[in-house]
Amino acid sequence: MEQSTIKTLDAGLTEALRADAAKTAEPARPRREMNLPGLGDTTRAPRRIAGGFAGLSEDLDRRMRDWRNMLRVLDQQRPQLEAAEIQYDAAYETLAKIVPQAQDTGKSLKAMIATTKAGDISEDLAGQFSKNLKALEELEAVAENLTTTMLHLRSSWEQYARSIIKAQKMRDAVGGDNA
Numbered sequence: 001m002e003q004s005t006i007k008t009l010d011a012g013l014t015e016a017l018r019a020d021a022a023k024t025a026e027p028a029r030p031r032r033e034m035n036l037p038g039l040g041d042t043t044r045a046p047r048r049i050a051g052g053f054a055g056l057s058e059d060l061d062r063r064m065r066d067w068r069n070m071l072r073v074l075d076q077q078r079p080q081l082e083a084a085e086i087q088y089d090a091a092y093e094t095l096a097k098i099v100p101q102a103q104d105t106g107k108s109l110k111a112m113i114a115t116t117k118a119g120d121i122s123e124d125l126a127g128q129f130s131k132n133l134k135a136l137e138e139l140e141a142v143a144e145n146l147t148t149t150m151l152h153l154r155s156s157w158e159q160y161a162r163s164i165i166k167a168q169k170m171r172d173a174v175g176g177d178n179a
Contacts, residue, residue, distance in 0.1 A: 084153040102135040
């Protein structure tokens with residue numbers, strides 16, 4: 001570091017400590033601008049640190065706890081979201097299997113009804129009604145399961161999205177503090 005930069009920092013720190021110790025009610029003076037290597041063109045040194053070093057330490061500890069908690073929340077929500085997606089996919093696969101069965105039993109029933117209307121009563125119409133009813137009941141159960149699974153997936157996504165938005169706001173707030 002350059003000798004003049006060190007002297008400027010030392011002078012600014014000395015003034016801030018004296019002002020804090022004297023606890024004077026002076027109006028705030030404009031911040032002193034200085035060029036510090038690696039921090040851009042011009043960086044303003046604070047005249048006062050609210051709460052002193054202990055306040056700064058407490059603020060950093062609080063922020064660190066907030067970030068840790070946010071990380072824990074996201075780590076807990078991510079597996080729940082992935083599990084909900086897996087359940088949703090499995091429910092749709094079951095639906096894809098049951099729909100053709102229900103359609104086939106429906107077509108068979110319709111054909112049997114047509115042949116019975118034509119006078120051929122040799123086929124088991126009552127059995128075909130039962131098969132079609134069973135396929136439709138399975139379809140209904142799959143549809144109910146799919147609806148429940150979709151609502152669970154939606155809830156998981158909404159919770160995860162709210163957490164991501166909150167984390168983004170925390171990130172933006174940190175960026176705003178550094179500006």
